[in-house]
Amino acid sequence: MDRLAGVNVWVTESCNYWRPVYALLPNPDNGKEFSISDSSITHENIHVGYALNQYLFQYKIAQTNHATLWLCFDIIDNEFYCIKTYYIEASRRERGIRFSKDNMDIVTMLDKVIDEIIYHCSLQKYPGVARVKEIIVNIENAMIYIVMLYYPSQLMHYDYNKGCYCWPTSMTDIEKTSGKEMQDCVFLYKEDTAKKIMRQIVETISALHSEGIIHKDIKPENILLTRVDEDMFESVALVVKPEKHDCDYTMPYVENRRQPLKPLKNNELESIIKLLKNENRCPGSRKCLYEQLKLQQYKLSSAFPYDPFMSSDFDWCIWEDAYFVCDSESKGSEALVFNIIGQNAYTYAVTLVDKIKANRVHIMEYFFNHKLKIPYTVNPNFKTPPNSSICVKEYNQHDKNQLVVLTDFGVASIGEPNEKNPDKLLIYDSEGTLLFNSPESLQFVEGGIQGEARDVFSLGITLYCMIYGILPFVGKSCIQVLISMMEDPLQFPEYHQVSDELKTLIFSMLHKDPNQRITLKQIEKHSWLI
Numbered sequence: 001m002d003r004l005a006g007v008n009v010w011v012t013e014s015c016n017y018w019r020p021v022y023a024l025l026p027n028p029d030n031g032k033e034f035s036i037s038d039s040s041i042t043h044e045n046i047h048v049g050y051a052l053n054q055y056l057f058q059y060k061i062a063q064t065n066h067a068t069l070w071l072c073f074d075i076i077d078n079e080f081y082c083i084k085t086y087y088i089e090a091s092r093r094e095r096g097i098r099f100s101k102d103n104m105d106i107v108t109m110l111d112k113v114i115d116e117i118i119y120h121c122s123l124q125k126y127p128g129v130a131r132v133k134e135i136i137v138n139i140e141n142a143m144i145y146i147v148m149l150y151y152p153s154q155l156m157h158y159d160y161n162k163g164c165y166c167w168p169t170s171m172t173d174i175e176k177t178s179g180k181e182m183q184d185c186v187f188l189y190k191e192d193t194a195k196k197i198m199r200q201i202v203e204t205i206s207a208l209h210s211e212g213i214i215h216k217d218i219k220p221e222n223i224l225l226t227r228v229d230e231d232m233f234e235s236v237a238l239v240v241k242p243e244k245h246d247c248d249y250t251m252p253y254v255e256n257r258r259q260p261l262k263p264l265k266n267n268e269l270e271s272i273i274k275l276l277k278n279e280n281r282c283p284g285s286r287k288c289l290y291e292q293l294k295l296q297q298y299k300l301s302s303a304f305p306y307d308p309f310m311s312s313d314f315d316w317c318i319w320e321d322a323y324f325v326c327d328s329e330s331k332g333s334e335a336l337v338f339n340i341i342g343q344n345a346y347t348y349a350v351t352l353v354d355k356i357k358a359n360r361v362h363i364m365e366y367f368f369n370h371k372l373k374i375p376y377t378v379n380p381n382f383k384t385p386p387n388s389s390i391c392v393k394e395y396n397q398h399d400k401n402q403l404v405v406l407t408d409f410g411v412a413s414i415g416e417p418n419e420k421n422p423d424k425l426l427i428y429d430s431e432g433t434l435l436f437n438s439p440e441s442l443q444f445v446e447g448g449i450q451g452e453a454r455d456v457f458s459l460g461i462t463l464y465c466m467i468y469g470i471l472p473f474v475g476k477s478c479i480q481v482l483i484s485m486m487e488d489p490l491q492f493p494e495y496h497q498v499s500d501e502l503k504t505l506i507f508s509m510l511h512k513d514p515n516q517r518i519t520l521k522q523i524e525k526h527s528w529l530i
Contacts, residue, residue: 003122003211004364006393011366012053013373014356015138015145017319020049020056020345021272022306023328047271047306048264050319052145053136053356054349055081058300059309066091066109071150073305075341075349080150081133088142088374098379099429101416101448112410117146118382119213119409121363124423125293127399128204130224130407133365139373141318151224151405155197156465158220162186164469165220167233187233189466191498197223197404198463199529204406205455206520214415214427214451215406218458218466219436222408225288236496238469262275268324274327304338325473362390385436415451425451434478435471436461438486440514442478453514456523467502468493472510488511501528 024045050057055072062069068085091110098105123129136145153168165186301307325341411432415425426448430441437456464472475481492503505528508518
């Protein structure tokens with residue numbers, strides 16, 4: 001808990017849902033003073049956003065079994081964030097388990113969610129861990145929001161059409177311009193790029209282990225790129241079409257299913273008209289600091305930060321009776337709104353944030369010393385030491401040298417010392433993603449599993465995917481995957497030529513025997529990484 005006491009992460013229960021409006025009104029005729037009439041305001045010239053505190057929601061990034069991830073824009077910081085949303089009641093109704101040497105405690109998924117928050121936030125001093133800005137708890141609507149810095153892409157994207165992993169950027173435009181010869185090709189990491197990435201991931205995982213934390217779910221979806229450059233990848237022709245798998249082991253992205261926002265309801269339009277008639281006109285509008293060219297990589301709406309994309313009506317139901325904050329401009333319906341935030345909306349957001357800062361609570365205080373309004377069974381490993389006092393330290397949010405960060409600590413746990421070898425931390429479960437798990441985790445092992453060896457195996461599969469785009473071991477069930485891991489020899493496809501040193505490292509990381517598997521310290525000194 002000493003680590004948690006030093007992080008600059010705060011929790012607020014101030015949850016303000018509101019809708020900023022930007023109206024582009026016709027220019028007045030003949031130089032007359034402009035006046036708003038009902039006929040001058042239509043659905044076409046009104047742009048509406050969906051805001052939580054200072055964050056304007058843009059679109060749903062991904063959907064998991066327990067959480068929804070949104071791309072949001074902070075109109076005060078002019079920064080993109082990823083907001084991970086959990087539903088408290090749904091999480092309470094689902095069972096979770098905490099494993100230890102002597103116990104198997106039945107808890108709720110809500111307990112596991114809060115465990116995840118605490119694990120993640122306690123590691124903020126490490127540049128290789130995704131940055132958390134704040135936690136928002138909505139008691140009334142029973143929701144928890146984890147606000148994290150937005151990273152442009154996961155390490156690799158699983159292409160369901162091709163049945164393989166490939167580079168994280170959409171291939172649609174490239175395939176259109178490159179012709180049919182690209183259909184059987186995928187873009188995989190160059191060996192030099194993979195080397196840079198692996199150095200940083202190994203360093204981060206080593207830091208976690210030094211703190212006693214085992215991640216247990218290392219895979220391409222849980223490693224994020226801080227920047228994406230086409231020069232990091234090379235085109236590789238797959239000689240054999242990989243087998244498609246039925247196992248749900250990758251995060252389903254919903255970007256391609258985004259729909260434009262539906263028109264305003266008549267009663268909403270009437271409310272906006274009334275507000276615009278009484279609007280306090282501010283001179284000019286406030287431009288966002290991001291350059292238009294830079295924003296294009298996010299595939300935003302033409303009226304960014306207004307008019308977000310939607311996936312379903314349910315996504316926006318919480319804003320049903322939200323407060324409208326209106327701005328208008330007399331530039332004609334053809335005027336560009338992209339990259340503009342109205343002055344009234346900006347001022348309103350600043351006011352909200354000032355109030356929130358006055359009432360927020362430090363994360364350690366909130367979950368351990370605060371009168372918690374949500375049910376949480378405190379993890380025995382998280383008991384606060386008597387001398388733990390809050391002493392916030394600032395950590396670099398943007399390390400220019402950091403290429404990848406680790407995220408998603410949903411199944412992480414604290415390893416327990418091995419009586420025979422105290423340096424080897426043990427875990428007692430097989431939580432994590434099936435196809436990235438280690439063979440010893442999928443079978444009964446008396447006395448626990450070596451946590452470091454478990455993470456090394458997952459990292460080895462990840463490295464294999466980066467180089468070859470496919471999984472080394474496959475199966476449609478836990479038993480089939482285990483049999484594949486134990487009996488199938490490791491193959492190195494010839495369609496991507498790499499050094500023998502890299503193959504040797506991958507082979508050592510995927511050794512079936514955890515006692516003979518290469519360690520993180522040995523990986524750091526391996527000839528391929530030096």
